[in-house]
Ligand SMILES: NC(=O)c1ccc[n+]([C@@H]2O[C@H](COP(=O)([O-])OP(=O)(O)OC[C@H]3O[C@@H](n4cnc5c(N)ncnc54)[C@H](O)[C@@H]3O)[C@@H](O)[C@H]2O)c1
């Protein structure tokens with residue numbers, strides 16, 4: 001297949017580009033490089049520098065490259081920032097996605113794989129969370145992802161657009177080769193921040209809330225390795241191309257969770273010295289517990305995560321950060 005990967009220069013996108021090529025597919029990336037890195041892409045992958053908010057450029061890219069399917073990663077992704085700057089999030093994530101959908105149906109109406117998030121569930125009594133759980137996001141970020149899921153479904157109903165939505169839980173780790181990894185400009189993710197702290201770039205780790213209704217009082221998340229997640233995209237796009245799993249939504253996670261303190265313990269063990277920790281107030285928009293019921297993607301697509309050990313996952317992140325203390329900057 002020839003694939004257009006939108007947001008493919010970002011963290012998850014660049015790992016997925018690599019897995020798609022390993023599976024024998026051709027790839028073109030469209031990205032505005034607002035948080036992505038051209039250096040994260042193989043030299044021979046074409047990068048179209050364009051913004052989803054620029055509809056003519058998006059449509060021109062689809063017309064020029066005639067992809068067999070589109071994978072859509074492009075978004076602003078920070079829960080905390082989304083609560084402070086809602087307009088940016090609604091514009092970029094919802095209007096940007098609407099432009100992409102419109103451009104797809106005006107050109108080749110090819111299948112779409114979309115990056116959604118566990119943040120669409122918000123606080124729920126269901127643990128683990130099945131895809132059928134109530135959708136009640138607690139952050140603007142989660143709202144923008146749910147709105148986009150609903151737009152995609154409406155385009156499916158109205159125009160027959162085939163799609164797969166993947167709701168990722170907490171994505172982490174780096175390529176086993178250690179040459180690409182997480183390099184988000186404003187760094188808000190727990191494992192990334194802990195690695196920066198271990199490198200001496202931050203003084204200490206703040207734990208956002210120790211008074212949640214969880215065994216150690218800190219939030220629980222389901223940490224899925226980025227390489228396993230990339231494999232999930234390969235499975236999803238190949239199934240869509242084969243005419244299977246049309247209009248499906250899947251959780252992508254391991255099915256078990258770790259608390260903030262357990263993650264920091266794993267980082268301490270991998271790094272070899274304990275990081276300084278401080279208990280801080282809760283962060284707005286954080287649900288106490290998000291763990292995937294990933295049965296459906298295992299059954300339908302044969303998803304089979306390779307990274308299930310927390311220390312092993314953290315080790316891949318640490319290898320990347322240690323070797324690239326300033327990300328892709330030289
Ligand atoms: N990282 C996680 O833990 C996580 C969890 C759940 C869902 N997701 C979703 O996965 C996707 C990828 O996340 P990531 O961690 O790789 O983030 P990222 O910031 O590394 O990647 C996003 C990419 O999209 C590009 N982009 C953003 N807005 C754009 C626009 N308007 N036009 C063109 N390109 C644009 C950025 O430059 C970047 O390369 C996002 O949609 C995010 O919501 C991420």
Ligand SMILES: O=c1ccn([C@@H]2O[C@H](COP(=O)(O)OP(=O)(O)O[C@H]3O[C@H](CO)[C@H](O)[C@H](O)[C@H]3O)[C@@H](O)[C@H]2O)c(=O)[nH]1
Nearest residue numbers: 079117118119169170188189190206207208219260286290
């Ligand atoms: O310095 C920090 C950073 C994070 N945390 C805590 O660690 C947990 C994980 O936080 P992250 O920022 O790493 O990830 P989130 O759970 O907030 O969000 C991530 O996973 C979500 C789904 O679970 C969304 O998909 C979202 O895009 C993605 O950023 C949260 O309880 C957070 O409060 C801290 O205690 N201290």
